[in-house]
Amino acid sequence: MVIAVVLVLIVVGSVLFHFLSPWWFSPLASNWNYIDDTTVLTFWICGAVFSALLLFVAYCLFRFRHTEGRKAAYEPENKRLEGWLTAITAGGVIAMLAPGLLVWAQFVQVPPAATDVEVIGQQWLWSFRLPGADGQLGAADNRLVSPDNTLGVSPTDPAGQDDVLIEGGELLIPVGRPVRFLLRSIDVLHNFYVPEFRAKMDMIPGSVTYFWVTPTQPGTYEILCAELCGVGHSYMRGVVTVVTEEDYQAWLSGQATFASLSL
Incomplete structure (x- = not known):
């Protein structure tokens, strides 16, 4: 009892x-x-x-x-x-x-009007690559990663010359516009996760995974790694800020491009 x-x-x-x-x-x-x-x-x-x-x-x-005199009935x-x-x-x-x-x-069905943002994960840092004036991302390959090209952007692809590179900094995205996150890992398994977006996805070395999201609330949100990626896993954090379209364009125009960093 x-x-x-x-x-x-x-x-x-x-x-x-x-x-x-x-x-x-x-x-x-x-x-x-x-x-x-x-x-x-x-x-x-x-x-x-x-x-x-x-x-x-x-x-x-x-x-x-149990009570006195009661017998159990066997019913297989x-x-x-x-x-x-x-x-x-x-x-x-x-x-x-x-x-x-x-x-x-x-x-997994990305809206046609979604903006591409590449997220690069590495122990223990978040980096980002955004399209430049041509509106498209250039090619990239982990085999091209070097001290002078830490994100592995292809120097021979003309579409990548105006790509905006943000290494370890804050990412800004516009409110109300669909964004497709293209996820790439340089070293080990990572997982890109923003709790307020309710979206996450594994990042697998040698592959490009993705998800899309439409931010609805301006604000600053923390980026977490949701996959154990080594001793510094808990410190692998970043920041994504959702702003108005005007503020996003102003911020984007002030960022360094792959061509300028390669000079």
Whole structure:
């Protein structure tokens, strides 16, 4: 009986902690409110199953507790119960996976008007490359990385000469405009993550991954690495600031280009 009471208290405490907890999502600053919706849905389904299982165990401990003269009935199979459990489990899994697949489909379909921003991760620093006046990024290759070309931009590609390079500095992006982040790692696995954007993606050496986001709230947000990348992992932080289109263009025009840094 003590165990049954403890299980009931665990359920009650978990529900109270959820509603009274001071920890919740960081403020949303992008179009990805779908991420919050699917997270909440998953949480409620898992929470309901967790509560139902513990309460069921507590009920069984109480209902079938030992009394003098009672005998246990051996029932190795119950097809009706197995059918119900299979259907409920399948329904719960579908309810959690289906919304996620719909959100993922939007996550990888980049709007045609999105601005490209390349993010380069390396131990333990964030760098960025933005299109210059021609509106396109030039080619880049990790094999071209050197002390004089730390981001591996191709010096033979004319499209890369006006690319804007920001090494270890602050990134600015315009509010209300879709941005596609092209993610490249120079050394080991990293993960580009801005909690307020609700978007993250692994960065794999030798590959270019991506996601897109439309910032909706001007402000300054912290960039985190969400993949253990070595002893300095916790210090791999950066800053992205969402500003108006006018402020973005003014800032962009004052940044150094690959051609100017190569002189």
